[in-house]
Amino acid sequence: xxxxxxxxxxxxxxxxxxxxxxxxxxxxxxxxxxxxxxxxxxxxxxxxxxxxxxxxxxxxxxxxxxxxxxxxxxxxxxxxxxxxxxxxxxxxxxxxxxxxxxxxxxxxxxxxxxxxxxxxxxxxxxxxxxxxxxxxx
Amino acid sequence: xxxxxxxxxxxxxxxxxxxxxxxxxxxxxxxxxxxxxxxxxxxxxxxxxxxxxxxxxxxxxxxxxxxxxxxxxxxxxxxxxxxxxxxxxxxxxxxxxxxxxxxxxxxxxxxxxxxxxxxxxxxxxxxxxxxxxxxxxxxxxxxxxxxxxxxxxxxxxxxxxxxxxxxxxxxxxxxxxxxxxxxxxxxxxxxxxxxxxxxxxxxxxxxxxxxxxxxxxxxxxxxxxxxxxxxxxxxxxxxxxxxxxxxxxxxxxxxxxxxxxxxxxxxxxxxxxxxxxxxxxxxxxxxxxxxxxxxxxxxxxxxxxxxxxxxxxxxxxxxxxxxxxxxxxxxxxxxxxxxxxxxxxxxxxxxxxxxxxxxxxxxxxxxxxxxxxxxxxxxxxxxxxxxxxxxxxxxxxxxxxxx
Numbered sequence: 173x174x175x176x177x178x179x180x181x182x183x184x185x186x187x188x189x190x191x192x193x194x195x196x197x198x199x200x201x202x203x204x205x206x207x208x209x210x211x212x213x214x215x216x217x218x219x220x221x222x223x224x225x226x227x228x229x230x231x232x233x234x235x236x237x238x239x240x241x242x243x244x245x246x247x248x249x250x251x252x253x254x255x256x257x258x259x260x261x262x263x264x265x266x267x268x269x270x271x272x273x274x275x276x277x278x279x280x281x282x283x284x285x286x287x288x289x290x291x292x293x294x295x296x297x298x299x300x301x302x303x304x305x306x307x308x309x
Numbered sequence: 310x311x312x313x314x315x316x317x318x319x320x321x322x323x324x325x326x327x328x329x330x331x332x333x334x335x336x337x338x339x340x341x342x343x344x345x346x347x348x349x350x351x352x353x354x355x356x357x358x359x360x361x362x363x364x365x366x367x368x369x370x371x372x373x374x375x376x377x378x379x380x381x382x383x384x385x386x387x388x389x390x391x392x393x394x395x396x397x398x399x400x401x402x403x404x405x406x407x408x409x410x411x412x413x414x415x416x417x418x419x420x421x422x423x424x425x426x427x428x429x430x431x432x433x434x435x436x437x438x439x440x441x442x443x444x445x446x447x448x449x450x451x452x453x454x455x456x457x458x459x460x461x462x463x464x465x466x467x468x469x470x471x472x473x474x475x476x477x478x479x480x481x482x483x484x485x486x487x488x489x490x491x492x493x494x495x496x497x498x499x500x501x502x503x504x505x506x507x508x509x510x511x512x513x514x515x516x517x518x519x520x521x522x523x524x525x526x527x528x529x530x531x532x533x534x535x536x537x538x539x540x541x542x543x544x545x546x547x548x549x550x551x552x553x554x555x556x557x558x559x560x561x562x563x564x565x566x567x568x569x570x571x572x573x574x575x576x577x578x579x580x581x582x583x584x585x586x587x588x589x590x591x592x593x594x595x596x597x598x599x600x601x602x603x604x605x606x607x608x609x610x611x612x613x614x615x616x617x618x619x620x621x622x623x624x625x626x627x628x629x630x631x632x633x634x635x636x637x638x639x640x641x642x643x644x645x646x647x648x649x650x651x652x653x654x655x656x657x658x659x660x661x662x663x664x665x666x667x668x669x670x671x672x673x674x675x676x677x678x679x680x681x682x683x684x685x686x687x688x689x690x691x692x693x694x695x696x697x698x699x700x701x702x703x704x705x706x707x708x709x710x711x712x
Contacts, residue, residue, distance in 0.1 A: 208709070
């Protein structure tokens, strides 16, 4: 199966690899997936007082498409408000990276990771987590 | 050194130029139908086939009358298993095989089950070998066939075929072996090993694709299989269809070369394989899968914990290897062979199969070692699991969201 140029680019030069201080109240961490399934994503956001995401980092265990999906997600998250970040849909990632049908689950996982990170941030800051529709696959 | 480097010789092998040379006349000049008994063209083709039959037989210590040409090992496996079941079902309806067999064997057995047969799928030990006591315990008076592969295609372990054959025979059953990965790589002898039926394929030993053979014992006991295809009654009535003369000639030549060069080739390949393995297991948390003593000379299967196989393959640029993770196909299931060794799913997802071959050079192995090391290191830097491992977090203590 051939990968798109964008997947290869993100895979070869992943953006925003790293770790934020998960104990900080400004940081939200989303850890999704499972080792048994062959992919685990950890996505972290740092949010300022205006609810704007100032930094995003990821680490991913998974195939090229999973790594590219999370790398792209961190790029998109930076500078976005929490509300706008909530609106990122996995199909946007599929489109941008030209993922084939068998790799759609990678984009779903990235969306899940974004939402999990946001909810972690909300809970830390005394807000109720946003109800998520089960996007499990 | 030319890139990319082919290290997937358990999947298929390039054809040896000497094989191609032997085949060429049979496409254009000696193109006759080997079944045309009444003219020169037919005789030439038949001569080529007869000679190939001897070459194949010799490699496995058989008589040429015991070789049935087929389209490959998948067909041979099917013919052997379904053919034995149909031929001997009045004697019994039970077949024993193992969970690590090739799909051609497993799915042929599934088919037999649909026809009313009973099949036992033996588990294997942690090192991939069949437990002889478990086999003995599974034998029943109804058992007509035991089918256990010679060498495994993913992890390269060699089963104790002689001991398995003895158990089968003691209970009056036939012993069949899928020897696709073993024939031409290590000495296989149907009499020494007590084999009644054996499947082999040309393209795994530097011959052409689309041709293989089934060995069917003729003496002590005389074994018969029911044909699975109706037609002109070729191959002693067991496999109808005009013979693929160029392919068969190629298979014969491939067998002859293997016979002459096996010993030196196996020594060279196992030395290279051992070096590859030694160098790659200096990486932290890397494990070799399968029995280390009883194994094919050209295969290494290594799990690199905390990196995922498909992602790893992508990072191993210019190396053609295969992953134990089936993430490349529609299914996300990791290799059933690795799972049968008791490997956890995450280790099975993290495995790479290296298959060396006749044309692999030391320089290529050096390159492979270097690229694999870099790739594993790079991906571990990206891996949240590696970070957790390094922080001493027990991954089993985390509640993962199965998806």
